[in-house]
Every structure is written in C-alpha cells, then in structure tokens.
Amino acid sequence: MSIRISPSILAADFTRLAEEADAVAEDADLLHVDVMDNHFVPNLTVGLPVVESLVKKVRLPLDIHLGVTDPDRHAPDYAEAGAGSVTIHAEATHSPVRTLRAIRAAGAQAGLALNPATPLQPYEGLLAEADTLLIMTVEPGFGSQKFLDFTLEKVRQARALIDQISRFGGRDVPLWLQVDGGVNESTIARCAEAGADSFVAGSAVYAGTDPGAAVRALRRRVDA
Numbered sequence: 001m002s003i004r005i006s007p008s009i010l011a012a013d014f015t016r017l018a019e020e021a022d023a024v025a026e027d028a029d030l031l032h033v034d035v036m037d038n039h040f041v042p043n044l045t046v047g048l049p050v051v052e053s054l055v056k057k058v059r060l061p062l063d064i065h066l067g068v069t070d071p072d073r074h075a076p077d078y079a080e081a082g083a084g085s086v087t088i089h090a091e092a093t094h095s096p097v098r099t100l101r102a103i104r105a106a107g108a109q110a111g112l113a114l115n116p117a118t119p120l121q122p123y124e125g126l127l128a129e130a131d132t133l134l135i136m137t138v139e140p141g142f143g144s145q146k147f148l149d150f151t152l153e154k155v156r157q158a159r160a161l162i163d164q165i166s167r168f169g170g171r172d173v174p175l176w177l178q179v180d181g182g183v184n185e186s187t188i189a190r191c192a193e194a195g196a197d198s199f200v201a202g203s204a205v206y207a208g209t210d211p212g213a214a215v216r217a218l219r220r221r222v223d224a
C-alpha cells in the first residue's frame with residue numbers, strides 16, 4: 001500500500017522553519033502547514049507570506065491545511081503560491097465545488113477536511129472534486145491533543161466509500177484518506193487499519209531530537 005507522511009510544522013521551531021523542514025525532507029512525503037486565523041480556530045499561526053517563502057526553500061510539496069473562516073477567498077492564493085495541496089474545511093466553505101475546482105485549476109491538489117463531529121454523508125458527492133479527504137482526529141486548533149477514538153468509524157466509512165468509487169472506475173486520480181491530530185506511534189496503526197493512507201503528525205515528529213528518525217518510526221508502524 002502506498003502511504004504518505006506529512007509532518008506538521010505547527011510542532012516545529014518557528015524561528016528555524018527551513019531547517020526543520022530539511023530535517024524531514026529525506027523521509028517524509030509532504031510538509032503540513034497549518035494556516036489558522038484565530039477565528040475558525042482559537043489559534044493564530046502563519047499566512048501567505050510565510051508559505052511563499054517556504055515554497056522557495058522546502059523540497060517537499062507543501063500540504064496546506066486552512067483552518068480559516070473564509071477558505072473560499074484564500075485557498076486559491078495558496079495554490080497559486082506553489083503549494084502541493086490545499087485543504088479547506090467543509091464547515092467553513094460556502095462554495096466547496098467552486099473552491100476545490102479553483103485549487104485544482106491553480107495546479108495544486110484539492111483537499112476537503114471534516115471536523116470530528118461533521119458527518120461524511122452530506123459531502124460524499126464532493127469527493128469527485130477532491131484529491132484528499134481529511135478526517136480530523138482532534139478538534140483543529142492545537143498540536144499535542146489526544147486522539148479521538150470515535151473518529152475512526154468515519155475513517156472506515158470513508159475507506160469503504162473510496163474503495164467503492166474506485167471499483168466502479170469512478171476516478172482516474174487517487175483520493176487520499178488523510179488523518180490529522182494525535183497521530184503517533186501508538187495510534188497510526190489503528191488509523192491505517194481503519195483505511196487511512198495519509199498521516200499528519202506534529203508532536204510525534206518534532207517533539208524529539210531527530211525528526212527524520214521519528215518519521216521513519218511512524219512509517220515502520222504502518223508498513224509492518
């Protein structure tokens with residue numbers, strides 16, 4: 001099975017972002033950047049200028065997670081800045097089809113995120129417009145929160161749906177099933193078993209002294 005690991009720089013040292021990105025460049029598949037506006041979530045992180053700088057310095061594709069109130073207005077800017085993928089929240093977008101299409105039209109992969117309490121069913125039809133479905137496994141806003149076990153049921157539902165869509169030839173590009181929040185060496189295998197194939201990990205990668213080794217350790221849990 002092909003998997004992706006996306007270290008979240010929310011847990012990195014913000015004064016040394018390029019070095020922190022370099023530390024995982026050989027082992028990770030993407031670099032996760034949480035853009036938070038102090039409105040959709042109660043935390044404020046980085047915005048477009050930092051992402052534009054990172055795009056020039058970081059070898060990995062940037063995986064932009066927009067925890068913002070108005071993703072319809074802002075998402076295309078991140079795609080145009082050169083992000084590898086841009087994920088918007090279902091709870092925040094007012095025009096998901098238009099915004100997901102605008103992200104793809106600007107050359108990035110498009111992602112749709114669901115908070116822990118948001119059901120999958122109303123969004124099933126939108127998956128044709130997306131390259132990633134992100135199932136939040138904590139409430140978005142902060143790193144180092146405890147993994148919410150009940151979200152695994154939604155990961156299972158999503159996996160069944162995605163497999164069904166592919167079996168009937170409904171797609172010609174992959175649809176990644178991503179989890180974000182509380183993913184560490186003890187929870188990652190359960191996420192994979194439920195059907196996730198893309199894993200965001202912040203504190204599990206950057207809390208220790210060797211981020212590259214931490215990514216390799218996570219990958220071993222899933223490949224095993």
Ligand code: DX5
Pocket residue numbers: 008009010011032034065138139140141142143144145180181182183200201202203204
């Ligand atoms: C939470 C963010 C996550 C965060 C995960 O709102 O979306 O990407 O960095 O951090 P950990 O892996 O520490 O739970």
Ligand code: ZN
Pocket residue numbers: 008032033034065180200
């Ligand atoms: Zn995130």
